[in-house]
Amino acid sequence: MLHSLLALVAFLAGVTLAPVYDGLERKLRAAVHTRIGPPILQTWYDLVKLFSKELVIPEGGSWCALSAVLELTALIASVALLNYVPLAVTSGTVGAEVVAFIALLSVATALTIVRAVAQNNVYSVVGGFREFTLALSSEPFLVFSYLALVAGGERPVFKLSSLLILAISSYVLSSRIPYDIAEAEPELSAGVNIELAGPLLGVATMSTLLRRFLAAELTALALVLVVGFESYQALVLALALTPVVWVAHALVSILLGRTRVDMGPKALLLTLLPLSVVTVVIYGLGL
Amino acid sequence: MTEPVGKLIEELKNLGGKVEEVRGREIYLVASRDSLRSLAKALYSAGAYLKTCAGVDERPIQGVLSVYYIFGLDELGVDVILRVPVTEEDARVPTIVPEVPAADWCELEARDMIGVEITGRPVRRLVLPEDWPEGVYPLRKDFDYSTRPLRGFRSELPEEVGVPLGPYHPALHEPEYFELYVDGEKVVDVVYRGFHVHRGIEKLAESPRFTYKQVPFLAERICGICGFVHSSCYVMAVEKAAGIEVPERAEFIRSIVLEVERLHSHLLWLGVAAHLLGYDAGFMHAWRIREHTMVLAEYLTGSRKTYGINIIGGVRKDLNVDKLDKTLKTLATVREEFVKLAEVMLSVPQIRSRASGTGVLSRFEARALSVVGPVARASGLYRDVRKDYPYFAYREVSFKVPLYTEGDNLARLLVRVEEVLESIEIIKQLIDKLPGGPIAVESWDIPPYRRAVAAIEAPRGEDVHFIITGVGKPYRWRVRAPTYQNIPALRAMLRGAPLADAPLTIASIDPCFSCTDRVVVYDLKTGSRRTLRISGGVPPCPL
Numbered sequence: 001m002l003h004s005l006l007a008l009v010a011f012l013a014g015v016t017l018a019p020v021y022d023g024l025e026r027k028l029r030a031a032v033h034t035r036i037g038p039p040i041l042q043t044w045y046d047l048v049k050l051f052s053k054e055l056v057i058p059e060g061g062s063w064c065a066l067s068a069v070l071e072l073t074a075l076i077a078s079v080a081l082l083n084y085v086p087l088a089v090t091s092g093t094v095g096a097e098v099v100a101f102i103a104l105l106s107v108a109t110a111l112t113i114v115r116a117v118a119q120n121n122v123y124s125v126v127g128g129f130r131e132f133t134l135a136l137s138s139e140p141f142l143v144f145s146y147l148a149l150v151a152g153g154e155r156p157v158f159k160l161s162s163l164l165i166l167a168i169s170s171y172v173l174s175s176r177i178p179y180d181i182a183e184a185e186p187e188l189s190a191g192v193n194i195e196l197a198g199p200l201l202g203v204a205t206m207s208t209l210l211r212r213f214l215a216a217e218l219t220a221l222a223l224v225l226v227v228g229f230e231s232y233q234a235l236v237l238a239l240a241l242t243p244v245v246w247v248a249h250a251l252v253s254i255l256l257g258r259t260r261v262d263m264g265p266k267a268l269l270l271t272l273l274p275l276s277v278v279t280v281v282i283y284g285l286g287l
Numbered sequence: 288m289t290e291p292v293g294k295l296i297e298e299l300k301n302l303g304g305k306v307e308e309v310r311g312r313e314i315y316l317v318a319s320r321d322s323l324r325s326l327a328k329a330l331y332s333a334g335a336y337l338k339t340c341a342g343v344d345e346r347p348i349q350g351v352l353s354v355y356y357i358f359g360l361d362e363l364g365v366d367v368i369l370r371v372p373v374t375e376e377d378a379r380v381p382t383i384v385p386e387v388p389a390a391d392w393c394e395l396e397a398r399d400m401i402g403v404e405i406t407g408r409p410v411r412r413l414v415l416p417e418d419w420p421e422g423v424y425p426l427r428k429d430f431d432y433s434t435r436p437l438r439g440f441r442s443e444l445p446e447e448v449g450v451p452l453g454p455y456h457p458a459l460h461e462p463e464y465f466e467l468y469v470d471g472e473k474v475v476d477v478v479y480r481g482f483h484v485h486r487g488i489e490k491l492a493e494s495p496r497f498t499y500k501q502v503p504f505l506a507e508r509i510c511g512i513c514g515f516v517h518s519s520c521y522v523m524a525v526e527k528a529a530g531i532e533v534p535e536r537a538e539f540i541r542s543i544v545l546e547v548e549r550l551h552s553h554l555l556w557l558g559v560a561a562h563l564l565g566y567d568a569g570f571m572h573a574w575r576i577r578e579h580t581m582v583l584a585e586y587l588t589g590s591r592k593t594y595g596i597n598i599i600g601g602v603r604k605d606l607n608v609d610k611l612d613k614t615l616k617t618l619a620t621v622r623e624e625f626v627k628l629a630e631v632m633l634s635v636p637q638i639r640s641r642a643s644g645t646g647v648l649s650r651f652e653a654r655a656l657s658v659v660g661p662v663a664r665a666s667g668l669y670r671d672v673r674k675d676y677p678y679f680a681y682r683e684v685s686f687k688v689p690l691y692t693e694g695d696n697l698a699r700l701l702v703r704v705e706e707v708l709e710s711i712e713i714i715k716q717l718i719d720k721l722p723g724g725p726i727a728v729e730s731w732d733i734p735p736y737r738r739a740v741a742a743i744e745a746p747r748g749e750d751v752h753f754i755i756t757g758v759g760k761p762y763r764w765r766v767r768a769p770t771y772q773n774i775p776a777l778r779a780m781l782r783g784a785p786l787a788d789a790p791l792t793i794a795s796i797d798p799c800f801s802c803t804d805r806v807v808v809y810d811l812k813t814g815s816r817r818t819l820r821i822s823g824g825v826p827p828c829p830l
Binding site: 029033034177178181184186187254256257258260261 | 565
């Protein structure tokens with residue numbers, strides 16, 4: 001009961017705080033740039049403004065709008081389900097919520113690609129293709145490391161290794177530099193979002209923010225699980241750590257440049273594949 | 288005249304060239320159209336590059352239309368100018384593009400502006416819009432500046448674009464237009480269409496409202512970044528033609544301001560390059576340091592922007608000597624902060640990996656296309672007007688010309704990084720050696736129908752102004768900005784490169800485009816066509 005209550009609070013906090021964390025990131029970015037930057041609530045102001053505009057359906061029609069809304073729905077559900085993962089760890093079983101979380105995350109990625117292709121714009125199509133390539137080179141590792149952490153049992157080295165894979169692949173999930181190639185403003189003029197405006201752009205922006213929240217919370221949760229916390233304690237700690245991870249993600253993105261579609265996925269595969277093999281070997285050794 | 292130059296002149300004479308005039312480092316030859324190609328070939332084989340060509344309506348003074356081809360022998364520090372006169376009734380000149388590929392644009396421009404037909408090559412309109420009436424040539428003397436010919440407003444864009452957001456659009460300050468033909472994400476060919484904002488400045492300078500004294504104000508408005516380069520180049524051309532000896536102090540002041548402009552321009556470009564590579568921290572800090580260079584300009588000239596300084600025969604206002612100490616301190620700050628920024632920026636893995644090996648322009652292509660400035664120096668061409676044709680106070684200072692052979696985006700970036708440091712040292716040397724005396728000649732006289740070529744090393748490369756003096760104002764003033772010379776090289780640089788690197792490669796020549804250039808992408812597989820916007824601060828300006 002307590003965990004369910006906490007999960008509900010965590011879900012509501014996640015949805016409402018993601019834009020605030022983004023405001024924090026913008027402040028941090030501005031500080032590194034020696035700028036003042038916008039107010040911390042600016043992202044919320046932007047979202048309110050976008051949702052107050054008239055609805056503009058881009059060329060490509062309702063498929064684009066539908067996939068954008070479904071993508072956001074899938075991500076909201078993912079945020080809700082993630083809060084139940086500590087319970088599954090405590091019970092030591094991979095339950096429906098764990099599998100549903102993975103499925104919803106993959107569905108959200110697929111819907112991003114559908115949204116991009118439905119826009120009938122060569123830049124959104126190129127962006128969609130880039131999103132697909134990135135997903136192929138990172139999401140299988142995200143799923144693998146997530147399951148390993150949930151059902152890995154008492155193997156500290158194995159968990160640490162899985163945590164490293166999850167940290168890298170969840171950063172890719174956040175669509176930040178260097179992996180923002182699906183949007184890549186100077187190259188593709190916003191790519192997957194090029195034709196979006198008003199409420200639909202608001203929906204797409206919210207989806208990006210929830211992805212970033214998920215990326216931060218996933219890493220935070222993995223960290224507290226590896227340390228040994230369980231159940232609601234793990235959830236509370238993960239929620240407290242989420243803004244810290246978000247800021248760490250922001251710092252990484254500020255210090256790097258954008259990768260290229262033929263470089264980034266290759267580098268990811270060259271890093272994550274050997275790490276995964278080593279992790280499996282560690283599991284086999286019972287470490 | 289040195290021995291190699293003498294030998295070359297003899298060879299050119301044997302090929303049909305007639306020496307018209309030798310003025311300082313400029314040798315004027317008249318050539319028939321039959322001998323033009325062999326003369327051009329001989330000059331090119333001798334190591335010359337084509338600075339530009341210019342069509343001139345000389346009917347009022349010589350009864351002919353002429354095309355001037357300005358070749359630079361940078362290793363000898365000499366310009367050879369071929370003039371090919373033709374009658375109005377038989378206004379045809381053979382192309383020299385097979386011998387000198389760099390002549391592609393200026394031949395087409397001469398065809399557009401004075402109506403000399405170029406034979407032996409495919410022709411198209413370069414500068415004039417497609418709906419400009421046939422047989423109307425704006426730079427002919429019988430075409431009045433205030434004439435506005437009736438135009439049909441024919442669209443230049445194919446219909447399949449639908450509603451074109453560019454090249455003409457309120458949001459686009461200065462449109463340029465690239466068509467990138469892509470296969471997947473690989474660029475396989477490029478077509479360029481520019482000159483949408485051609486302002487007719489050369490014609491304007493010939494109009495009754497302008498005099499010699501007023502043209503510097505016009506010249507410096509050619510560019511928002513390197514306006515002082517253009518006004519300097521104009522006054523230098525007039526001073527050379529009229530034989531005006533500029534006081535030494537004025538030459539020092541001009542050189543100092545030119546280097547401040549270079550600092551400003553390179554820092555601006557570096558920020559843009561960082562932004563295009565997604566490294567916005569580099570962009571912000573480059574532009575923060577750039578702010579110091581505007582303060583430098585204010586200390587030295589009283590104005591953050593380097594406008595209104597040049598006059599024929601000198602400069603309008605002396606340097607503020609009370610602020611020289613502050614200037615040196617600010618220079619030290621710029622150097623210190625720039626070195627840190629360059630170190631950090633070049634250590635960002637994505638900057639190195641994405642700039643390295645992309646947008647490659649080989650030495651052979653660079654020479655064939657007569658590219659200039661950092662683009663030439665990054666491709667192994669030792670070409671810098673400050674060294675090759677020393678002007679103003681540059682002969683009084685020592686500096687290094689950065690040279691790289693890779694010809695890629697990284698090489699062009701490194702050339703500019705090193706040039707910032709060299710510029711700081713040049714300014715320090717110039718301030719240290721600043722002589723006393725007047726800052727302008729008291730009076731001057733400009734005889735009509737004298738010719739001169741002036742060249743200045745602008746931040747983007749060699750800026751060339753060719754002038755034929757007239758009565759009270761220039762008879763013909765030809766401006767060739769460095770971007771004009773470097774854009775044709777983009778085709779070679781972009782072909783075979785990833786689409787993702789196209790914005791960086793286009794920006795790597797530091798083009799004078801507006802912040803919202805348009806790029807059109809054709810997908811060869813699907814046949815689809817859309818426009819791509821290069822956002823974010825490519826500096827404003829061009830002709």
